[in-house]
Amino acid sequence: DAGITQSPRHKVTETGTPVTLRCHQTENHRYMYWYRQDPGHGLRLIHYSYGVKDTDKGEVSDGYSVSRSKTEDFLLTLESATSSQTSVYFCAISESRPGREPLPPTYEQYFGPGTRLTVT
Amino acid sequence: KNEVEQSPQNLTAQEGEFITINCSYSVGISALHWLQQHPGGGIVSLFMLSSGKKKHGRLIATINIQEKHSSLHITASHPRDSAVYICAVMGGTYKYIFGTGTRLKVLA
Numbered sequence: 001d002a003g004i005t006q007s008p009r010h011k012v013t014e015t016g017t018p019v020t021l022r023c024h025q026t027e028n029h030r031y032m033y034w035y036r037q038d039p040g041h042g043l044r045l046i047h048y049s050y051g052v053k054d055t056d057k058g059e060v061s062d063g064y065s066v067s068r069s070k071t072e073d074f075l076l077t078l079e080s081a082t083s084s085q086t087s088v089y090f091c092a093i094s095e096s097r098p099g100r101e102p103l104p105p106t107y108e109q110y111f112g113p114g115t116r117l118t119v120t
Numbered sequence: 121k122n123e124v125e126q127s128p129q130n131l132t133a134q135e136g137e138f139i140t141i142n143c144s145y146s147v148g149i150s151a152l153h154w155l156q157q158h159p160g161g162g163i164v165s166l167f168m169l170s171s172g173k174k175k176h177g178r179l180i181a182t183i184n185i186q187e188k189h190s191s192l193h194i195t196a197s198h199p200r201d202s203a204v205y206i207c208a209v210m211g212g213t214y215k216y217i218f219g220t221g222t223r224l225k226v227l228a
Contacts, residue, residue: 033215040220041220042206042218042219042220042221043163043206043216043218045215045216048214048215058215096214099150099151099170104150105150106150106151106168106210107210107213108151108153108168109153109208109216111155111163111164111165112162113162114162114163
C-alpha cells in the first residue's frame with residue numbers, strides 16, 4: 001500500500017470553527033488531491049497540487065483552501081466550517097508514469113484512509 | 121450526461137454468481153482505473169488498464185478503447201465482494217473523471 005496517512009481520522013466540530021485536515025505521504029509523489037465523498041455524488045475534487053506551493057481549484061472548492069509547503073504534506077482548511085461540509089474527505093497522491101505508446105502518461109492515484117468530518 | 125457512466129447502479133447477487141459491472145466513457149483517455157470501497161472503508165485500487173485485459177484472483181477487468189467501454193467481472197462471487205465499485209478515467213491529465221459507482225451486495 002502507498003504510504004499515505006490522514007489526520008485526524010474523525011472529527012466533530014461546530015459551525016463557524018476553523019478546521020484543518022492533514023494528508024501526509026512518504027512516496028515523494030508530485031501530485032496530491034483532496035476529495036469529498038457524499039451520498040449520491042461520488043468523489044468530487046476540492047483542490048489539487050502539482051508541486052510544492054503549486055495548487056489549483058477543483059470542482060467544489062468554495063469554502064476550502066489548501067497549502068503545500070513541502071512535498072509530503074498537503075493541508076486542507078475549512079476557514080469557517082458549515083454543516084454542508086459534513087462529509088468524508090479523502091486525500092490521494094499520484095505520479096506520472098510513461099503511457100503505452102502512443103498514449104500520454106498515466107497518473108494512477110492512491111488514496112488515503114479518509115477523514116470523517118461532522119459539522120454540528 | 122456524465123462523461124463516465126456506470127451500470128448497473130445497484131446490483132444484488134447470490135453467492136457464487138458471475139457478476140459484470142460496466143463503465144462507459146465519452147472522452148479520450150490514457151487509462152482507466154477500477155477502485156473498490158467497502159462500506160465505511162477506504163478506497164482500494166483494483167486495476168489500472170489502458171488496453172486488453174487484466175486478471176487478479178477472481179477479478180477480471182477488460183477495456184475496449186475503440187468502443188470506450190470497460191467491464192469488471194467477478195467470478196464465483198462471495199459476500200466479502202460486497203462493496204461499491206468505482207470506475208475512473210484519466211483523460212490525458214493528472215485529474216480523474218469518476219463514475220458514480222456501482223453498489224454490489226452479494227448474499228450468502
